Amino acid sequence: MKKPSENTRINPVQNMLKEALNYEPVVKHQYAIVVPCYNEEERFAYQEFKTFADQHPEVLICLVNDGSKDRTLAVLRGLQTECPSNVCVVNQAQNGGKAEAVRSGMLFVHKNYPSSLIGFLDADLATLPEEWLMMAKFKEANPKFGAVVGSRISRLGANIQRDESRSFASKVIKKMIRTILKANFQDTQCGAKIFQRNLIPFLFSKPFNTPWLFDVEIFLRLQEKFGKTTLQRGVLEYPLLHWTEVGDSRLKLKDTIRIPLQLLKLYYNYHIKSKPKSLVSKSKKQKIKIQPTLN
16 A cells, blocks of 8 residues: 655644634624614614724624614615624514613623624714723623713713703602612613613513513613612612713604603602512622623
């Protein structure tokens, strides 16, 4: 039998080295941003989202089309085509409102992707995705918090542009929210929020009771399951550096009038209707299990 040449014996090793050098690992989406979209064809920040997706392959962007009547779905599909590795699209045939769009997107990401930190962001980019990512990394550095939420606090050095014409109504609503939550929240309604993965099923499995105040309801659900002191110990308000109010995204006057009624509804559902549950002894209350993020 002819003895194999030296070159023949080396080739398999060379092939293995070549394959190793050319190996491209599957990108792990460590973070996931859910973006609810309704009739965004004309104003969707296509280039901004594309640039962010290209620069941050570790972040999954889940765009939820909330039954738009224009060509929003086609725009979202276009971005998905250009960034297939970290942009996905969830299409809801009927408009269900922001709360339902966020809920379906959060559950979709939790089911289909292993992201350790999952949150949401408004499509108008009042808060930039870059700042959302800063919030996520701050959460990683402080694993004792189960959630980090953006707070639009005006202060020196921060560029927070809000409509002051609604300041009186906002103050009244804020006071009502603080009373219901029994916590000194500065801003519950900011559209930038992040949660650790193990909280998603409990917080988002059931539909929300109100279309505009689902943020408040999220915190009420945390209190209902883990105890009244949960918000103080497990949720951190993160002061944003930039926030710009977009005119088309503001609540209409009739919605502002409805908010106090919706708050009363939440108070009834979580403090009166479910009162027997709150009588369970503290020893039986579950505690938030903070899972340090894997790097």
